Amino acid sequence: xxxxxxxxxxxxxxxxxxxxxxxxxxxxxxIIWSQGMYEGWMRTAERESREWLNGDGRITHKLYDRFDPFxxxxxxxxxxxxxxxxxxxxxxxxxLITSGTIYPEGRMISLIVKGIPAGQQFLKLPTAVLAxxxxxxxxxxxxxxxxxxxxxxxxxxxxxxxxxxxxxNAADIRIAAIMKTPYLEADNGQVWMDLExxxxxxxxxxxxxxxxxxxxxxxxxxxDAWTFESIDFLLRDMHAMMKTEKTYxxxxxxxxxxxxxxxxxxTQVLAVFKRRKEIGIFAALGMTQKQIIRMFxxxxxxxxxxxxxxxxxxxxxxxxxxxxxxxxxxxSYQDFGIEGLSEAVIFYYTPAMIISTxxxxxxxxxxxxxxxTLRIARLKPTDALRGRMG
Amino acid sequence: xRKIYLTIIGVIILTALFxxxxxxxxxxxxxxxxxxxxxxxxxxxxIVQTRRATRTMESINxxxxxxKSFSEYTAPARERGTKMLKDGDNLWIFDPSTDxxxxxSGNMLKQSVMGSDLSYEDFMEETSLRDNYxxxxxxxxxxxxxxxxxxxxxxxxxxxxxxxxxLYVDKERYVPLYEERYAKGGKLLKTTRVQEVMQSGNRWxxxxxxxxxxxxDGKGTLFIINKIEFDVKIPAHIFSKASLKK
Numbered sequence: 001x002x003x004x005x006x007x008x009x010x011x012x013x014x015x016x017x018x019x020x021x022x023x024x025x026x027x028x029x030x031i032i033w034s035q036g037m038y039e040g041w042m043r044t045a046e047r048e049s050r051e052w053l054n055g056d057g058r059i060t061h062k063l064y065d066r067f068d069p070f071x072x073x074x075x076x077x078x079x080x081x082x083x084x085x086x087x088x089x090x091x092x093x094x095x096l097i098t099s100g101t102i103y104p105e106g107r108m109i110s111l112i113v114k115g116i117p118a119g120q121q122f123l124k125l126p127t128a129v130l131a132x133x134x135x136x137x138x139x140x141x142x143x144x145x146x147x148x149x150x151x152x153x154x155x156x157x158x159x160x161x162x163x164x165x166x167x168x169n170a171a172d173i174r175i176a177a178i179m180k181t182p183y184l185e186a187d188n189g190q191v192w193m194d195l196e197x198x199x200x201x202x203x204x205x206x207x208x209x210x211x212x213x214x215x216x217x218x219x220x221x222x223x224d225a226w227t228f229e230s231i232d233f234l235l236r237d238m239h240a241m242m243k244t245e246k247t248y249x250x251x252x253x254x255x256x257x258x259x260x261x262x263x264x265x266x267t268q269v270l271a272v273f274k275r276r277k278e279i280g281i282f283a284a285l286g287m288t289q290k291q292i293i294r295m296f297x298x299x300x301x302x303x304x305x306x307x308x309x310x311x312x313x314x315x316x317x318x319x320x321x322x323x324x325x326x327x328x329x330x331x332s333y334q335d336f337g338i339e340g341l342s343e344a345v346i347f348y349y350t351p352a353m354i355i356s357t358x359x360x361x362x363x364x365x366x367x368x369x370x371x372x373t374l375r376i377a378r379l380k381p382t383d384a385l386r387g388r389m390g
Numbered sequence: 391x392r393k394i395y396l397t398i399i400g401v402i403i404l405t406a407l408f409x410x411x412x413x414x415x416x417x418x419x420x421x422x423x424x425x426x427x428x429x430x431x432x433x434x435x436x437i438v439q440t441r442r443a444t445r446t447m448e449s450i451n452x453x454x455x456x457x458k459s460f461s462e463y464t465a466p467a468r469e470r471g472t473k474m475l476k477d478g479d480n481l482w483i484f485d486p487s488t489d490x491x492x493x494x495s496g497n498m499l500k501q502s503v504m505g506s507d508l509s510y511e512d513f514m515e516e517t518s519l520r521d522n523y524x525x526x527x528x529x530x531x532x533x534x535x536x537x538x539x540x541x542x543x544x545x546x547x548x549x550x551x552x553x554x555x556x557l558y559v560d561k562e563r564y565v566p567l568y569e570e571r572y573a574k575g576g577k578l579l580k581t582t583r584v585q586e587v588m589q590s591g592n593r594w595x596x597x598x599x600x601x602x603x604x605x606x607d608g609k610g611t612l613f614i615i616n617k618i619e620f621d622v623k624i625p626a627h628i629f630s631k632a633s634l635k636k
Contacts, residue, residue: 043586091519097453099486105607106441106605106606106607106608107606107607108501108502108603108605110501131516157604158577160573160579160605162551163548165547165548165549166548166549166550166551167545167548167549167550167551167552167553168551168552168553168573168579169573169575169576169577170573170575170577170579170605171573171577214563297532301535363482
């Protein structure tokens with residue numbers, strides 16, 4: 001009976017009820033939409049990271065730190081035999097890193113030189129172009145690198161580097177291809193060449209800085225010089241950034257929920273005031289104060305329930321569009337070097353995300369609907385019948 | 391008559407072939423004696439000539455062997471107060487505009503100093519030629535009006551930055567008037583051209599030097615020594631990190 005009465009009252013409130021339902025629905029759509037964006041962004045970044053550079057993790061030289069240029073020229077060692085077996089099977093890809101300088105159009109640009117086997121298959125890098133070009137040293141760069149260095153396909157540019165002993169060496173390299181990669185860690189400030197060629201240039205045969213592993217379950221025991229870095233470890237900065245982004249998102253939605261709840265609260269306060277005679281009649285007919293409070297609370301909860309349905313109907317086209325077509329961030333965002341933003345972010349919605357959002361909104365709405373009804377508890381039926389608030 | 395000419399030409403060729411050149415390593419010792427001192431204090435002007443503009447910077451410099459050096463830029467106003475300290479393998483720069491000291495390392499060492507043709511790692515080079523190279527005199531040449539030995543220097547250790555250097559050394563003053571620095575693979579990387587030489591006591595020293603990174607565009611960087619004192623007493627605190635912020 002309580003739910004029936006609540007439903008009638010909602011109907012009776014007409015436009016006011018409709019506005020409340022739409023406001024709550026919009027907040028729900030916003031929360032689910034943004035959570036879907038963060039989840040999709042994270043998944044895009046993780047997929048790109050796996051496909052382009054990190055596989056299922058890396059066996060990395062213990063001295064290598066990608067943020068510490070100090071470490072680049074001393075963090076390499078001969079590839080252990082058991083890892084070389086994986087490389088030979090095609091389930092691991094060694095990468096050697098050194099620092100260098102190029103001189104396009106007489107300008108000097110410091111960069112990272114990365115060596116990777118031209119014949120590797122499992123990373124998406126188009127390394128086939130690095131295959132021996134005779135006297136030429138073919139090199140591969142990303143489109144961002146090409147843009148910042150003004151290099152084009154076919155350009156010849158002088159590269160200067162130090163070998164493993166510290167002696168300067170220099171040679172001309174040919175830009176064999178410019179790749180479009182969404183994974184900026186394989187693009188910005190670096191040039192790729194064949195691993196054997198770089199080993200020769202560095203006078204460091206059979207060495208690598210890290211070895212990308214196709215399947216983390218395959219990681220063999222290695223000496224203390226190497227350490228395994230899982231994909232979660234490699235993406236830890238991304239996770240940390242996403243956590244911060246989500247926190248900002250939650251704060252924004254807490255604010256929106258607050259505004260929606262003020263509307264509900266206001267509606268309830270007004271309802272309790274306007275319907276004091278009705279409350280008195282209910283009390284006179286034998287309804288307990290608890291039952292009356294429950295009825296008003298049920299009304300509030302019904303707003304949230306209807307809002308959930310409305311959010312499903314109104315939000316579905318939006319969710320489907322962003323879940324299939326995705327959202328491409330403006331070009332300027334790509335300059336920030338944030339992973340996962342170079343290609344369209346396909347939004348990803350999980351059942352847990354949707355259910356938790358509905359539950360949170362329903363519970364908060366119920367709570368906000370319940371607070372104004374506390375006055376009913378202090379109301380005498382006689383006063384209520386006379387239209388007084390006690 | 392024809393026989394006489396042929397005989398003269400033959401004698402010249404034979405003389406050239408069997409000419410006794412001095413020991414290159416001895417010459418390197420003489421160059422080191424000229425160029426290196428226990429300590430130096432100098433005021434210098436650096437003129438950076440890029441494709442688009444020319445910038446002039448002045449500095450006061452202190453050095454102790456090849457291990458330690460300290461420079462303070464005094465002009466132009468924009469660079470005034472910028473300081474650079476080298477201590478062994480470490481190099482720090484103090485930027486007064488941010489009041490920060492940063493250590494120059496890794497890739498940053500490859501960057502040019504104030505846009506010049508000199509990189510930070512050039513400052514880190516060993517200065518003793520005798521210790522690092524073995525030299526052979528390959529010939530002689532009149533270079534810009536001075537008689538010079540053409541010398542080819544080969545690094546003694548594989549860790550030396552430039553594995554091959556060619557020098558034109560003034561026969562009388564033992565100052566390298568022209569220098570070519572090569573990459574291991576034979577590519578010319580840098581040249582140094584001494585335009586003026588000065589005498590300080592019994593030591594000859596380059597006064598005006600044009601450094602050129604041969605891989606870069608531009609006219610090179612002109613380095614002028616306005617004043618230099620050798621073997622002066624330098625307080626130890628000059629070469630400390632604390633002096634960067636003073």
